[in-house]
Amino acid sequence: MNIQAVEIVREAKAAHAFAGCRLCGSRLRHTLVDLGMSPPCENFLRADQLDQMEAYYPLNVLVCDTCYLVQLKEYMSPESIFSEYAYFSSYSASWVAHAKAYCEAMAKRLDLGGHSLAVELASNDGYLLQHFLPLGVPVLGVEPAANVARAAIEKGVPTRVDFFGVRLARQMVAEGLRADLITGNNVLAQVPDLNDFVAGMKILLKPEGVVTLEFPHIERLMAENQFDTIYHEHFSYFSLLTINLMAARHGLRLIDVEELPTHGGSLRVYLTHENSSRPVGERVGRLLDLEKRHGLTDMATYASFGHKAQRAKHDLLAFLIAAKNEGKKVCGYGAPGKGNTLLNYCAIGTDFLDFTVDRNPYKHGRFTPGMHIPIRPVEAIDHAKPDYILILPWNLKAEIVEQMHHVSAWNAKFVVPIPFVTVIDPSELPR
Numbered sequence: 001m002n003i004q005a006v007e008i009v010r011e012a013k014a015a016h017a018f019a020g021c022r023l024c025g026s027r028l029r030h031t032l033v034d035l036g037m038s039p040p041c042e043n044f045l046r047a048d049q050l051d052q053m054e055a056y057y058p059l060n061v062l063v064c065d066t067c068y069l070v071q072l073k074e075y076m077s078p079e080s081i082f083s084e085y086a087y088f089s090s091y092s093a094s095w096v097a098h099a100k101a102y103c104e105a106m107a108k109r110l111d112l113g114g115h116s117l118a119v120e121l122a123s124n125d126g127y128l129l130q131h132f133l134p135l136g137v138p139v140l141g142v143e144p145a146a147n148v149a150r151a152a153i154e155k156g157v158p159t160r161v162d163f164f165g166v167r168l169a170r171q172m173v174a175e176g177l178r179a180d181l182i183t184g185n186n187v188l189a190q191v192p193d194l195n196d197f198v199a200g201m202k203i204l205l206k207p208e209g210v211v212t213l214e215f216p217h218i219e220r221l222m223a224e225n226q227f228d229t230i231y232h233e234h235f236s237y238f239s240l241l242t243i244n245l246m247a248a249r250h251g252l253r254l255i256d257v258e259e260l261p262t263h264g265g266s267l268r269v270y271l272t273h274e275n276s277s278r279p280v281g282e283r284v285g286r287l288l289d290l291e292k293r294h295g296l297t298d299m300a301t302y303a304s305f306g307h308k309a310q311r312a313k314h315d316l317l318a319f320l321i322a323a324k325n326e327g328k329k330v331c332g333y334g335a336p337g338k339g340n341t342l343l344n345y346c347a348i349g350t351d352f353l354d355f356t357v358d359r360n361p362y363k364h365g366r367f368t369p370g371m372h373i374p375i376r377p378v379e380a381i382d383h384a385k386p387d388y389i390l391i392l393p394w395n396l397k398a399e400i401v402e403q404m405h406h407v408s409a410w411n412a413k414f415v416v417p418i419p420f421v422t423v424i425d426p427s428e429l430p431r
């Protein structure tokens with residue numbers, strides 16, 4: 001297609017995709033990146049499903065020129081994503097440790113005790129709230145997926161199976177519940193009606209209460225070319241600029257922010273009522289300025305991201321084609337959601353990767369959505385002795401290279417696709 005045709009397609013997609021921005025309602029006219037059509041990234045297939053039709057949805061990411069919210073249309077209903085959720089947060093030891101440190105820090109910072117109430121939205125299996133119990137802080141979880149909520153209740157974490165918003169917040173207040181602390185970790189991206197969700201937090205929060213939210217930072221996503229972390233289950237991607245506007249819209253105030261290494265670079269923001277006596281920390285203004293300096297109020301910055309994603313695709317395919325032409329054997333390591341965005345966007349099937357491996361036994365014997373790459377136990381690598389191992393969960397690359405160092409026995413090398421193709425030779429690393 002020529003440039004004019006590309007522009008026409010882009011405009012048509014943007015105009016068709018939305019009534020307006022999910023946060024401020026403005027018309028969406030700018031594309032961050034168009035990753036084409038992809039199946040939902042958690043739909044791993046059984047062998048008997050391989051001949052069936054798979055649902056594909058666009059991964060066309062738009063950005064609002066008024067509030068800078070980066071967003072996808074919600075093609076899938078939240079009910080279909082969350083009613084029986086397969087992800088139990090407690091499976092990740094490092095994430096549970098992160099949650100424990102958070103609870104201890106918050107109990108101290110906000111002076112929480114037996115008189116307080118800590119509420120977590122999308123509380124999963126109680127991985128976080130459980131750490132408040134030994135501190136004597138009463139807790140309440142809200143979790144839409146019944147199966148993970150059940151696991152929380154069994155741990156002694158009271159949990160409501162429901163979707164959070166104005167309706168539930170009013171109901172809770174009518175029952176005499178008000179929160180000193182409301183926590184939302186990696187939930188904001190998955191909320192279809194953002195305004196209803198934030199308005200609900202405002203209703204539930206005590207006059208001097210604090211809301212904390214954690215989410216991947218769009219500034220890091222763009223700087224590190226993490227386009228593969230975009231998937232259908234994540235509708236929204238935030239800068240601090242957007243959070244600041246979102247808070248102000250709902251009578252809340254942004255009072256602090258921390259930068260965290262989780263998920264390739266996240267933010268933890270602190271919000272209070274706008275008339276709260278809590279002071280605004282200096283980190284807020286500093287990070288807002290940094291985002292402006294990095295061009296996050298300029299649509300040209302967002303427009304350039306698509307080229308970066310394309311370059312990563314071209315680089316990875318060029319590498320794999322050269323390897324296959326030399327007769328090399330290539331397999332994958334890991335079958336994370338982001339791997340499926342990458343494999344589908346780059347059209348990498350079993351013509352490149354013989355198989356991939358994963359530590360989660362649920363995935364063994366299944367196939368990746370769309371590209372149908374078989375998923376095997378980690379030991380399959382020792383039997384196949386591949387020349388190259390493509391690391392799909394690149395955020396864990398140090399850990400994986402360390403655990404799999406023995407592949408240097410047959411001169412295997414690791415390939416990391418993000419931000420751009422890098423080859424790691426384990427025999428050159430100090431042990």
Ligand SMILES: [Zn+2]
Nearest residue numbers: 021024064067
């Ligand atoms: Zn907007």
